[in-house]
Amino acid sequence: MIGPSQNPELWAFLDSLHYGDLLSGTVAAVEPFGVFVALDDGPEHPLFPGVGFITLPELSWQSFEDASEIVHVGQRVLCVFLQSDTWNGEARLSLRATGPDPFQAFAERVEVGQRLEGRVVKLLPFGVIVEVDDGIEGVIHLSELAGVPTTVPGNDLKPGDDITVVVTGLDRQRRTVSLSQRQAPPPALG
Incomplete structure (x- = not known):
């Protein structure tokens, strides 16, 4: 823990921030657990590559396997301040909050019972x-x-396959x- 007496400049900076503030900076390090950001208006951090930190869920609305799919070292970013991490002396940030949530737009135009075309991403x-x-x-x-329910998902399905599904539930929160493949009516012959 980095206390206020050890680094008063850092703590004064963190105390000056308010939820929702927009902060700009440069990606300083991309780690398996999150992204460090050197903030333009922030002081140097005594231990970490930047005083700003973005956890993986706050990087993007879209799913990704590795943070490097979303950002890279040296990239300029604009983030929303969420809160001060008083244990690590960091400004917790959100990159995804700077753009609209695509799920909410999707939920506005799709309803339960609607038929959709999709692509298999993963078998679980x-x-x-x-x-x-x-x-x-x-x-x-x-x-x-x-077909017949099985314990092995999609005996005939593999990632990349295009399939027709019906929306059986939407939870906006x-x-x-x-989805259901079973409830999707077969395509019309014609």
């Missing part, structure tokens, strides 16, 4: 993850797969979409 023990819109993924539980 409990079902299949399907991308149904740019950056929007939903889950087909095993019981909602077409949790940002989740439940």
